[in-house]
Every structure is written in C-alpha cells, then in structure tokens.
Amino acid sequence: MLQFRRDESAVLDRLIDDVGSGESRALVLRGESGIGKSALLEYALGRAAGWPTVRAAGVESEQELAFAGLHQVCAPVLDRLPGLPAPQQLALRTAFGLAAGKPPDRFVVGMAALGLLGEAARDRPLLCLIDDAQWLDKASAQVLGFVARRLRAESVAMIFAVREPADGGEVTELAGLPGVRVGGLSDDQARVLLESAYPGPTDKRVLDRVVAESHGNPLALLELPRGFTRAELAGGFGLSPVVLPGRIEESFRRQIATLSPMTRQVLLVAAAEPVGDPVLVWRAVDRLGIAVDAEAASREAAERFVDFGPRVRFRHPLLRSAIYRAATGAERRRAHGALGQVTDPVTNPDRRAWHRAQAAEAPDEAIAGELEECGRRAHDRGAATAAAAFLERSAALTPEVKRRGQRLLAAAHATYEGGMPAAAPRLIALAEATPLNALEKAQADVLYARCAFALGRGRDATESLRQAATRLQAIDAATARDTHLEAIRGSWFLADHAPGLTLREMAEAARSSPRPGPETTSDVLIDGLAIRYRDGYPAAAAVLKEAVAEFCVKAPTGDSGLLLEWFAGSIAVDLWDDASWDLISRRYEQRARDEGIAALPIALTMQIVNLVMQGELASAGSLLEDFDAVRQATGIFDAPYAGLLLAVWRGRVEEAAELLDAMTDDANKRDEGVTLIAVASMHATLLNGLGRYQEAAAAALRATEPEREMGFITLCALAELVTAAARADQPDTAARALARLTAMTEASGTDWALGVTARCRALLAGRDSAETHFREAITRLGRTRIRGELARAHLYYGEWLRRHHRQDDARRELRTAHAMLTEMGADAFAALAARELGVAGEKVRKGAKAEPSTLTAQETQIVRLVRDGLSNAEVADRLFISPRTVEWHLSKAFAKLGVTSRRHLRR
Known part of the structure; x- marks a missing residue:
C-alpha cells in the first residue's frame, strides 16, 4: 500500500534525516480509521532501523487510568531516570505510582518526560511512535503534547497517529503540532490494491461497489470483502448504508462469527x-471454567486476528472494539469479572477495581468504595481527570442515594480541577437531583458559578457567584467570604459595565458578610478593596500595601489560596x-500548575505580563505557548491579554491588529469592560512605539475617559496618554492625564510608579527642569525590574537631548536605549531609537543588533540565565526546555560570542 503513499513517506524521510543529524521533530498523522496511519508508523520504524524505539498506543478502555499512555512511552527508558534532577525523578515516579508524595505538577512531569527522552537519545537518536493517540488518557496526552512542543536538539523523533474528529474526537492537546492528513486512495489506486488482494474471479460490479463504498480507505478495501464467499464476491452483495468504521467493524464481526466458541472467548478476554x-x-x-485448548485457540486467533507474543497485539485497533462489541453484555461482564479476579489487588488495584466495576450487574457499595479509593489515588498522582472518571463510576454503582450525591459532587469538583469546566455542570445537576444537605447545595452553587466564570466571565457568572456567596453566609462564613472575593474578581472583569454588579457593590457586600473568626490577611484584603472602590485608589493604598506585604511573607493557604494569590x-x-509582583506572580503560576489547572490560564497571563514588563520577551513567548496549549486542552476561557501585550512590545503590527479586533468583538459580546479598557491601553502603547502619536492619544483617551479606575491598566493608559499627547500638541490633555497619574503614583510611592511619573513630567516640563526629571526617571527605573520602561526613559531622554542640540549626549542615551530594546526584541521601539540615532548623526546599519544581538532571542535568554549562575538543568526548568536543548543553544552562543567557558561568559 505504501507505493501509493509517496508524499507521506517523503515527509517521514525528511523527519528521520533531520533527527539523524541532531535535531528533534514531532509530527501528527491524522486520518480516518484504516486509512494507513499505522502502516506509515511502521515505515518510519523501518527508516530508523538501528535506533532505539519506544512505542505506545492509546487504548479506549484505559482512558480513565492516569498516565497509562505516558507509562508506555517512558517504561523502556526508565533506566535513564537517575540522570534527571531529583524533583523531576520524584514527579515521574509519583505519577506512575512508583513512589508516594504530593500530587505532582503536571508541567514538572512534562519536563521529566522531556528530559528522560533526551537522556535516552544521548548515544543514538530515539524514535517514539504513538498510535491511536485519540484514546490516550488526558494526563498522558497533555504531557506528551507538552514534550512534543519543546523538542529542539535532543535527537528525538515523536510521531503520533490520530483518528480524525469523525472517528474519535480531536486531540486538542496535540493541536498546533506539525501534521499530515492521510487521505484516501484514488479510485484507480483502490482498484489496484483490491485486485491484488483478491485475485481470481470477481464481479466487476462488486469491485466497483467496494471501491465506491470504501472511499479510498485501504483497510475497508481489504476487509469489506472478507467473510463473504467466493460466490458472493463473484455474484454481488449488498453493503449496509452505515458509516465506514461501522462497515469495517461489521466485516470483522462476520469474520469473528466463523471462529470456534472457545477462540471467541479468548479474543473477548484479550480485548x-x-x-x-x-x-x-x-x-x-x-478462571471462567471453560475447557480451552489454549494452543489451538491461540493458533486459530493468531492466524487472522491477534499475536500472542510477549504482549497481546491485535492486527488492527478496530479489531479490539469489534470483538468487544460483538459480545453480549453478559459475556463482557463475565470476562471483566474473571480479569478482576486474577488482577493483583496490591500491584494493580486501580485496574482490578475497573474490571470489577465493568463486571457489576447492579449497584455495589464495596466496588463503589474501591473506585472512590482509586479516585483518591489518581488525585494524589496529579490526575484530576482520572479521579473524576473513577468517582463518577463510583457514584453510578452507589446504592444509597445520599452517598451517591456526595460522590457525584466530588466527581464534579475533580472534573473542574482537571480543567474541564464544561463537563462539570452535568455532574452537578445529577448531584442536585439527590438529597443534598444545605452545605452541599451551597457548594454545588459555588462550583456551578466557578464553571460559568471559567467558561465565560460574563454578567451571569458574576451574578451566580454573588448569589452563592449570599446563600453561604448563614451556612459557612469562611467559604462565603471567599466566594464574595470571587464575585469581586468577576465584577473587576466587567469593569462596572453591568449595573447592580459594580466593584463598589461587590466589595461592600464582601465587607459586610460575617467574619468566621479572628482577622486574617483575607479580611485585610477585603477591607482594602472596599475602601478602594468606595473612596478611591489613594485612600486605600496604605491598607493594600499592608496586605501585599503579608502575602509576600506568608503564602495564603487552604482552598482559597489560589484566589488570594x-x-x-x-x-x-x-x-x-x-x-512583590514578581515574587507573587511566580508563586501563583507555580501554585496553579501544582493545584488547579482551572486557574492556570489566568496565572500564566499574570506571569507573562510580568515578564514582558521586565523586558523578558523571549521567556514570555515561551510561557505563551503554555497558555495556548492549556486553553486549547481545557476550553477554559481567558482573553489573550498576554498575547496582545507581547505582540505590542514586539512591534508585530498585523498580529496585534488581529488580536485587537478579536478581543474588542468578544468583549462587547460578553460585556467585559476591562478588556475594552486594556485593549485601548495596549493599542496606545503599540502606536506610541510606531511614533503615531495622534492615533496613540485617541486610543489612550478611550482607555481613560470612562474615569473608571482599573489600577495597573489605568496607570499604563494614563502614562501612554501623557506620552502621546505631549507629542501630538495636546498639552491640556497631557496635563490632565499627568494629574490623574500623579495622584495614584504618589500614593504608591514605588520607584516604578515615581520613575514613570518623572518621565511623563519631563515630557511636559520646560528646558530648565526636564533634564532633572529624565535623570530621576532613569535612576528610579534603574532600581526596578521594569527594563522596558527604563529603555523608553533613555529613548525619550535621548530625543530631548538631540532636539536641544547636545548630539554626543543624545547618541549615548539613544545607543543605550537601542541596545536594550534590541536585546529584548522590542522591535518597534528599537526602530524608533535607530531613527533618532540616525537623525543624531550615527547611522545604525540595517539589520545590525547591539551586543549580544548576534544571538537569537532564546540564546540571549539562556546566556543571561547562565551568566546569573544557573546550571543547565536550572535553565531548562526555567524555560521549559530540555537540558540537551540548553547545551545546544549555549554551544552556539559561545561560538558567536567568542567565549569558551561559563566563567569567561560571566566576565
């Protein structure tokens, strides 16, 4: 058949050649059942002859078993585990149930798997083949997708075969990876294949019908005629009008029907x-007590269906499902019952419980209890989705209705924690149909509201949170206050666009709710928010500083920890x-990875914005890949603020414009006012970077005119407005914006706040005082992590010096700005600095970059971290790449910089 797959084979040839030369590649083969994906995997195996190989296949019935697919991939190379950092070793061992520990961060598990494959490929390239990836358990799919996106220089080839959506559902965890769609054969090719498989007398009309019905599917071409007699093939037969996989399974069933009863029983147990x-x-x-001639049954089954080698392997994945579905319900229950009896309860308790559950004919508390325990173990391994599946099955087998409701509610919580907020409401509804007590009903209300918030963050979600908080006040005061905080967050996203759900109303409601005990940091936070949204930012600054200081010293604990972060x-x-922001945002991101993937998109957004403001655009870009992957895998909504901010600072006009339009449309539909304000503010930054000051002033006005105070977003917008209006001959507008900005930044009193204010003041000041303000701005911002704003201070100071004919001083400041902005990758602002340098009499060679501009963004980032004393493993952990990739980038950087050691690099 591969004679008809020259294009697909050529893609695999190039992949194998690239990996053989030291690179890494990932590829997804997509196509319907039987189209030839598995044959292409075998072709890749042949092309990589001599390479170590790991193989895995998703199994439909194993989707509830956490990390089952990943274990298949990693098991052959676990001897390389000692080469990984200790935390990664522990994470992988815990995920596989080989060690006890707290639930592992799935991203640490991903880094461990990446490092393990890199270690296995140190001597020779490694080939990883994953068939039927649509049936991987969710935890494995997420980790393997993470690994595939970060392959760089490990000499690893990772090839997935995935059924198209019509056959098995899209694997969102693999979205965005390079792929090849494997299509059907042409009619001429199909006829050649069919005639070669069935030589002898056949009716041409039969062949034409098979070709037409198969739609070029090779497996259908080979399997549809099986099970029919030569007379039927010669004289014609009818094909049932069902979808193609169903036809193929029907063909398999006809063949299975010809087997002896004992062979069918063996095949059913194997399936x-x-x-x-x-x-x-x-x-x-x-154990089934059937007198079976094992050798005869094995021989009969192996001839056509299955290979009983070191592992039982079916000739085609559809055979397993065809055999399983061909059996009656009673036959399947008997098979599972026997398997449950012979599966070791110590080494495989989860699989044993699963078999017992499949064998159950009626509710059974003993089995339900075992499944609940399986759910606990899955949760401890960091696999909330698997925990949810066990708990849901446990609930279905629970005879006592009240206990069933509690388990359904637990399953709903696990589903939400596992990043599937769209799936949890169904379980909540089932739980609410049982006699829950008042506290459980309130918990269901809160969980439903959290799901709605994760999926949409609109008015309805915020209203649900407010109502749930109110109902909880008389039942659980602590949870009520936490829920009030969630309602405040929801109202923050609405930005007072929704009457009755204003920030002031939400904060006052939270403040008036009963306190569960002595004052906590959460209470200080609520008091500060109430003052802020009633009396304004300056009035609340002192209280909020106190709360932040406490959070920096001691991380919040308990169920509300993520929200408080x-x-x-x-x-x-x-x-x-x-x-404080850097400390808390890093901690929040890590905690979201560890404890709650539902919070991860928001946590990643905060950390990406933090990195962008620090000028770490390459690091921010790496995290943005994680953000996109999590959002695709979970369906959790979060507007791409971070992606837009990164595009703005990189000066990518087309990408930013596309995001601006999409976010504006979406925000209008959702009534999400904060997005409209943030979009206008970031648009102003983009336009200021392009030197289009009239347009920048108009955009900044849209962000500041509503007079709504949205903290950081408002401060940024006011600073952009001063910058643009000062150049667009709008002095009154600039002065009003500066007054508003000053009132807020003086209340803050930080070097960042006062530095940006000094820079803005310099743009409006006369010749006698402007230089003093510029130098204050540079001094203050130089004491912060905010390198982007510092670079802009140098840029604007250089512009001012040039206009006042101090060319030497101007060139010094502009060179500093250009070098900083170029190193960051802030291309639009860097181009602005280059133009100013040109006017100041210093020509910047087109395409030239300041030291260490000969490096790529990734190399620059790695060099900076190594210079700061981090090891390769620590750099890899920070950047979510493998140590092998760090080594590869570092060797290239050493050559470009003309250094030979890390010590030389630090000097």
Whole structure:
C-alpha cells in the first residue's frame, strides 16, 4: 500500500534525516480509521532501523487510568531516570505510582518526560511512535503534547497517529503540532490494491461497489470483502448504508462469527484486558471454567486476528472494539469479572477495581468504595481527570442515594480541577437531583458559578457567584467570604459595565458578610478593596500595601489560596510594586500548575505580563505557548491579554491588529469592560512605539475617559496618554492625564510608579527642569525590574537631548536605549531609537543588533540565565526546555560570542 503513499513517506524521510543529524521533530498523522496511519508508523520504524524505539498506543478502555499512555512511552527508558534532577525523578515516579508524595505538577512531569527522552537519545537518536493517540488518557496526552512542543536538539523523533474528529474526537492537546492528513486512495489506486488482494474471479460490479463504498480507505478495501464467499464476491452483495468504521467493524464481526466458541472467548478476554499481558489473559480464561485448548485457540486467533507474543497485539485497533462489541453484555461482564479476579489487588488495584466495576450487574457499595479509593489515588498522582472518571463510576454503582450525591459532587469538583469546566455542570445537576444537605447545595452553587466564570466571565457568572456567596453566609462564613472575593474578581472583569454588579457593590457586600473568626490577611484584603472602590485608589493604598506585604511573607493557604494569590498579585501590580509582583506572580503560576489547572490560564497571563514588563520577551513567548496549549486542552476561557501585550512590545503590527479586533468583538459580546479598557491601553502603547502619536492619544483617551479606575491598566493608559499627547500638541490633555497619574503614583510611592511619573513630567516640563526629571526617571527605573520602561526613559531622554542640540549626549542615551530594546526584541521601539540615532548623526546599519544581538532571542535568554549562575538543568526548568536543548543553544552562543567557558561568559 505504501507505493501509493509517496508524499507521506517523503515527509517521514525528511523527519528521520533531520533527527539523524541532531535535531528533534514531532509530527501528527491524522486520518480516518484504516486509512494507513499505522502502516506509515511502521515505515518510519523501518527508516530508523538501528535506533532505539519506544512505542505506545492509546487504548479506549484505559482512558480513565492516569498516565497509562505516558507509562508506555517512558517504561523502556526508565533506566535513564537517575540522570534527571531529583524533583523531576520524584514527579515521574509519583505519577506512575512508583513512589508516594504530593500530587505532582503536571508541567514538572512534562519536563521529566522531556528530559528522560533526551537522556535516552544521548548515544543514538530515539524514535517514539504513538498510535491511536485519540484514546490516550488526558494526563498522558497533555504531557506528551507538552514534550512534543519543546523538542529542539535532543535527537528525538515523536510521531503520533490520530483518528480524525469523525472517528474519535480531536486531540486538542496535540493541536498546533506539525501534521499530515492521510487521505484516501484514488479510485484507480483502490482498484489496484483490491485486485491484488483478491485475485481470481470477481464481479466487476462488486469491485466497483467496494471501491465506491470504501472511499479510498485501504483497510475497508481489504476487509469489506472478507467473510463473504467466493460466490458472493463473484455474484454481488449488498453493503449496509452505515458509516465506514461501522462497515469495517461489521466485516470483522462476520469474520469473528466463523471462529470456534472457545477462540471467541479468548479474543473477548484479550480485548477486555488492555495491558496486553498474555499470562493474565490465560489465567482469566481458566478462571471462567471453560475447557480451552489454549494452543489451538491461540493458533486459530493468531492466524487472522491477534499475536500472542510477549504482549497481546491485535492486527488492527478496530479489531479490539469489534470483538468487544460483538459480545453480549453478559459475556463482557463475565470476562471483566474473571480479569478482576486474577488482577493483583496490591500491584494493580486501580485496574482490578475497573474490571470489577465493568463486571457489576447492579449497584455495589464495596466496588463503589474501591473506585472512590482509586479516585483518591489518581488525585494524589496529579490526575484530576482520572479521579473524576473513577468517582463518577463510583457514584453510578452507589446504592444509597445520599452517598451517591456526595460522590457525584466530588466527581464534579475533580472534573473542574482537571480543567474541564464544561463537563462539570452535568455532574452537578445529577448531584442536585439527590438529597443534598444545605452545605452541599451551597457548594454545588459555588462550583456551578466557578464553571460559568471559567467558561465565560460574563454578567451571569458574576451574578451566580454573588448569589452563592449570599446563600453561604448563614451556612459557612469562611467559604462565603471567599466566594464574595470571587464575585469581586468577576465584577473587576466587567469593569462596572453591568449595573447592580459594580466593584463598589461587590466589595461592600464582601465587607459586610460575617467574619468566621479572628482577622486574617483575607479580611485585610477585603477591607482594602472596599475602601478602594468606595473612596478611591489613594485612600486605600496604605491598607493594600499592608496586605501585599503579608502575602509576600506568608503564602495564603487552604482552598482559597489560589484566589488570594490572584488578588495579591493584582494588587501588587496595581501598586506598581515590581518586587512583590514578581515574587507573587511566580508563586501563583507555580501554585496553579501544582493545584488547579482551572486557574492556570489566568496565572500564566499574570506571569507573562510580568515578564514582558521586565523586558523578558523571549521567556514570555515561551510561557505563551503554555497558555495556548492549556486553553486549547481545557476550553477554559481567558482573553489573550498576554498575547496582545507581547505582540505590542514586539512591534508585530498585523498580529496585534488581529488580536485587537478579536478581543474588542468578544468583549462587547460578553460585556467585559476591562478588556475594552486594556485593549485601548495596549493599542496606545503599540502606536506610541510606531511614533503615531495622534492615533496613540485617541486610543489612550478611550482607555481613560470612562474615569473608571482599573489600577495597573489605568496607570499604563494614563502614562501612554501623557506620552502621546505631549507629542501630538495636546498639552491640556497631557496635563490632565499627568494629574490623574500623579495622584495614584504618589500614593504608591514605588520607584516604578515615581520613575514613570518623572518621565511623563519631563515630557511636559520646560528646558530648565526636564533634564532633572529624565535623570530621576532613569535612576528610579534603574532600581526596578521594569527594563522596558527604563529603555523608553533613555529613548525619550535621548530625543530631548538631540532636539536641544547636545548630539554626543543624545547618541549615548539613544545607543543605550537601542541596545536594550534590541536585546529584548522590542522591535518597534528599537526602530524608533535607530531613527533618532540616525537623525543624531550615527547611522545604525540595517539589520545590525547591539551586543549580544548576534544571538537569537532564546540564546540571549539562556546566556543571561547562565551568566546569573544557573546550571543547565536550572535553565531548562526555567524555560521549559530540555537540558540537551540548553547545551545546544549555549554551544552556539559561545561560538558567536567568542567565549569558551561559563566563567569567561560571566566576565
């Protein structure tokens, strides 16, 4: 058949050649069942002859077993585990149930898997083949997608085969990876294949019908005629009008029907046992009490369907499902019952419980309890989605209705925690149909509101949170106050666009709710928010500083920890306290990875914005890949603020314009006022970077005219408005904006706040005082992490010096600005600095970059971290790449910079 797959084979040839030369590649083969994806995997295996290979295949019945697919990939190379950092070793061992520990961060598990494959490829390139990836358990799919996106220089080839959506559902975790669609054969090719498979007398009309019905699907061409007699092939037969995979399965069923009863029983047990352990299969068959000639049954099955080698392997994945579905419900339950009896309860408790659950004919508390325990273990391994599946099955087998409701509610919580907020409401509804007590009903209300917020963040979600908080006040005061905080966050996103849900109303409601005990940091936070949204930013600054200081010293704990981290980070950046913001945003990101993927998109957004403001655009770009991957994998909504901000600072006009339009349309639909304000503010930054000051002033006015105070976003917009209006001959507008900005930044009192204010003041000041303000701005901003704003201070100071004919001083400042902005990758502002340098009499060679501009953005980032004393493993962990990739980039950087050691680099 591969004679008809020259294009696909050529793609695989290039991939194997690239990996053989030291690079890494990932590829996804997509196509319908039987189209030839598995054959192409075998072709790649042949082309990589001599390479170590790891193979895995998703199994439909294993989707509830956390990290089952990843274990298949990693098991053959676990001997390389000692080469990984200790935290990664522990994370992988915990995920596989080989060690006890707290639930591992799935991103640390991803880094561990990436490092493990890199270690396995140190001597020779490594080939990873993953068939039927649409059936991978969710935890494995997320980790393997993470690994595939970060392959760089490990000499690893990773090839996935995935059924198209019509056959198995899109694997969102692999979205964005390079792919090839494997299509059907042409009619002429199909006829050649069919005639070669069925030589002898056949009716041309039959062949034409098979070709037409198969739609070029090779497996259909080969399997549809099987099970029919030569007379039927010669005289014609009818094909049932069902979808293609159904036809193929029907063909398999017709063939299965010709087997002896004992062989069918053996095949059914093998199909029901996803591990592929032949000893387990035969023990289960023996337990069924059927007198089976094992050798004869094995020989009969192997001739056409399955290979009983070290592992039980079916000739085609559809065979497993065809055999399983051909059996009656009673036959399947008997097979699972036997497998449950022979599966070791110590080494494989989860698989044993799963088999027992499949064998159950009626609710059974003992089995339900085992499944609940499986859910706990899955949660401890960091696999919330698997925990949810076990808990839902446990609930279905729970005879007592009240206990069933509690387990359904637990399953809903696990589903939400696992990043599937769209799936949790169904379980909540089922739980609410049982006799929940008042507290459980209130918990269901809160969870439903959280799901709505994760999926949309509109008025309805915020209203649901407010109502749930109110109902909880008389039942659970602590949870009520936490829920009030969530309602405040929802109202913040609305930015007072929704009457009745204003920030002031939400904050006052939270403040008036009963306190559960002595004052906590959460109470200080609520008091500060109430003052802020009633009396204004300056009035609340002192209280909010106190709350942030406490959060920096001691991270919030308990169920509300993630929510409080968001507030702490948001308030720190609103105060323009860059040190506290950096600490809290990094901690928040890590905590979201560890504890709650539902919070991860918002946590990543905060950290990306932090990195952009620090001028770490390459690091921000790396995290943006994680943001996109998480959003695609979970369906959790979060507007791409971070992506737009990164595009703005990189000066990517077309990309930014596309995001601006999309976010504006979406915000109008959702009534999400904060997005409209943020979009206008970032648009002003983009236009200021392009030197289009009239347009920048108009955009900044849109962000500031509503007079709504949105903290950091408002401060940024006011600074952009002063910058643009000062150049667009709008002195009154600039002065009003500066007055508003000053009132807020003086209340903050940080170097970041006062430095930006000094820079803005310099743009409006006369000749006698402007230079003093510029130097204050540079001094203050130089004491912060905010390198982008510092570079702009040098740029605007250089412009001012040039206009006042101090060319030497101007060139010094402009060179500094150009070097900083170029190194960051802030191309639009860098181009602005280059133009000013040209006017000042210093020509910047087109395409030239300041030191260390010979490096790529990734190399620059790695060099900076190594210079700061981080090891390769620490750099890899920080940047979510493998140590092998760090080595590769570092060797290239050494050559470009003319250095030979890390010590030389630091000097």
